[in-house]
Amino acid sequence: MKENEIIFQAINIKKEFDVTVALKGADITLKRGEIRGLIGENGSGKSTIMSIAAGMQSATSGEMVYKGKTWNPTSMIDANLQGISMILQEANTIPGITVAQNIFAGREKEFTSHGIVRIKKMIRAAQALLDKYEIGYIHAADQIDRYNFEDRKLIELVRCINENIEILVVDETTTALSHNGRNVLYKLIHQLAEAHKTVVLISHDIDEILEHCTSLTVLRDGEIMGELTKEDMQKSDIANKIRYLMIGREMTGDYYRSDYDSVCSEVSRLSFQHVTFGRIKDFNLEVHAGEIVGIGGLSGCGMHEIGRAGYGLEKLIEGKVLCDGKIVKSCKDAIKYGIGYISKNRDTEALILNGSIQDNIVLPSLPDLQKGIYISKKSEHMLSDKEIERFHIKCADGNQWVNTLSGGNKQKVSFAKWTAKGANIIIMDCPTRGVDVGVKQFMYQQIMEMKKAGNAILMISEELTELIGMSDRLLIMKDFEISGQFKRSSGLKPADMINYMV
Numbered sequence: 001m002k003e004n005e006i007i008f009q010a011i012n013i014k015k016e017f018d019v020t021v022a023l024k025g026a027d028i029t030l031k032r033g034e035i036r037g038l039i040g041e042n043g044s045g046k047s048t049i050m051s052i053a054a055g056m057q058s059a060t061s062g063e064m065v066y067k068g069k070t071w072n073p074t075s076m077i078d079a080n081l082q083g084i085s086m087i088l089q090e091a092n093t094i095p096g097i098t099v100a101q102n103i104f105a106g107r108e109k110e111f112t113s114h115g116i117v118r119i120k121k122m123i124r125a126a127q128a129l130l131d132k133y134e135i136g137y138i139h140a141a142d143q144i145d146r147y148n149f150e151d152r153k154l155i156e157l158v159r160c161i162n163e164n165i166e167i168l169v170v171d172e173t174t175t176a177l178s179h180n181g182r183n184v185l186y187k188l189i190h191q192l193a194e195a196h197k198t199v200v201l202i203s204h205d206i207d208e209i210l211e212h213c214t215s216l217t218v219l220r221d222g223e224i225m226g227e228l229t230k231e232d233m234q235k236s237d238i239a240n241k242i243r244y245l246m247i248g249r250e251m252t253g254d255y256y257r258s259d260y261d262s263v264c265s266e267v268s269r270l271s272f273q274h275v276t277f278g279r280i281k282d283f284n285l286e287v288h289a290g291e292i293v294g295i296g297g298l299s300g301c302g303m304h305e306i307g308r309a310g311y312g313l314e315k316l317i318e319g320k321v322l323c324d325g326k327i328v329k330s331c332k333d334a335i336k337y338g339i340g341y342i343s344k345n346r347d348t349e350a351l352i353l354n355g356s357i358q359d360n361i362v363l364p365s366l367p368d369l370q371k372g373i374y375i376s377k378k379s380e381h382m383l384s385d386k387e388i389e390r391f392h393i394k395c396a397d398g399n400q401w402v403n404t405l406s407g408g409n410k411q412k413v414s415f416a417k418w419t420a421k422g423a424n425i426i427i428m429d430c431p432t433r434g435v436d437v438g439v440k441q442f443m444y445q446q447i448m449e450m451k452k453a454g455n456a457i458l459m460i461s462e463e464l465t466e467l468i469g470m471s472d473r474l475l476i477m478k479d480f481e482i483s484g485q486f487k488r489s490s491g492l493k494p495a496d497m498i499n500y501m502v
């Protein structure tokens with residue numbers, strides 16, 4: 001086994017989905033021991049090419065070679081057993097069974113004797129793996145449903161790594177992970193590379209790619225636009241070059257907001273008063289008209305729960321959430337009072353996957369479009385088309401089902417449904433998860449427009465730079481309560497906040 005030996009090649013891969021051409025003849029060559037970054041705009045074909053390599057779907061045409069032989073895996077399990085595994089963007093664990101059964105899904109034979117699966121043996125083996133990757137707080141015997149999205153991603157990671165592993169593909173996973181989870185992932189990919197295994201890291205985060213990858217492939221619109229070596233990646237101004245290769249033009253204008261003026265109205269639009277539920281005790285917060293309040297913290301600090309409570313999704317034991325003075329008891333109330341909510345759990349809470357883009361975008365706006373008992377199809381169509389164009393949602397048209405969109409384009413739909421509605425209070429939980437830099441910039445500008453229009457915004461995020469870049473006021477949560485508060489200032493740095501988080 002030699003460093004730099006070619007382990008995998010995809011040659012002239014084309015992939016068509018009816019009218020959508022996802023890959024237009026892409027080539028990719030992977031070597032042993034490299035950590036290859038894969039970057040490109042939303043919908044450029046990153047997940048598609050790697051999912052073909054990992055047995056999730058087949059190409060329309062083209063050829064693949066793995067370890068010197070033609071490669072045509074029949075399924076993801078087949079690919080996994082032969083050494084190519086992929087962690088998908090969305091949760092891919094099987095509900096209703098244990099963590100151990102998830103880790104060894106498809107490998108039950110290894111624990112079977114006389115036709116019976118030796119559950120205890122499987123649990124011991126799974127726990128040994130969890131401990132090895134320093135996530136032993138996850139118990140192999142527990143039902144998987146007990147664990148949150150971040151932990152389930154880590155369980156998937158453990159599942160992907162078996163003794164045959166040769167190539168691990170990590171698809172836009174870090175944004176779904178907590179700080180600790182990211183460190184587990186980074187440590188693991190470096191260990192794999194040191195053991196001459198290959199890692200493909202699909203990411204929109206240029207800093208992350210420059211820090212962890214040893215080479216980079218840039219995709220645009222189904223085509224490879226460039227390949228950079230480690231030396232190329234160390235050159236000055238490389239981040240701009242990567243952006244240029246990705247989007248085909250220079251990015252201009254502000255990325256985050258450029259002002260440090262955190263003036264807002266004194267009128268409270270969204271108010272949490274003595275809110276108590278689950279592990280949250282006596283939580284108080286006012287979000288004013290024209291204010292962006294950011295909440296950050298480590299996973300499990302309670303910030304996501306606060307977002308849910310603001311939208312009426314949590315049953316409070318004490319206290320209340322008020323919107324313009326009216327009590328929000330349910331999400332029905334929240335929508336009625338003009339609150340929008342972008343859930344972090346995109347596929348399970350934010351979107352109807354088996355629905356069209358148009359149905360998803362217009363859903364919260366239906367009462368506004370209603371004339372008597374009638375809702376005109378034309379008005380739905382117009383509203384949805386406007387948002388599709390504004391957000392550059394990559395699709396055939398508004399009738400395309402959301403489950404066929406790329407991850408970032410799904411995220412745009414979940415954002416666009418609230419801009420379509422004109423919600424004047426928006427709770428955003430990880431609003432830019434999985435979107436490319438160009439769209440991020442656009443979303444930040446939209447958030448600023450909302451602020452200028454006097455809307456109240458509660459932005460919950462695991463990206464401290466995003467919170468610092470956009471918030472008028474930034475709260476850090478730890479152990480389900482506010483541990484630190486910061487006012488907008490040009491000198492604020494992520495390092496100022498870490499002590500309040502851990």
Ligand SMILES: Nc1ncnc2c1ncn2[C@@H]1O[C@H](COP(=O)(O)OP(=O)(O)OP(=O)(O)O)[C@@H](O)[C@H]1O
Binds near residue numbers: 047048404407
């Ligand atoms: N099952 C499908 N049916 C129709 N179109 C599809 C399907 N799967 C993917 N596509 C389309 O193929 C294109 C490439 O999607 P892909 O998921 O590979 O993009 P990506 O580069 O990974 O994007 P992102 O950064 O948003 O995750 C997109 O236009 C997407 O809508």
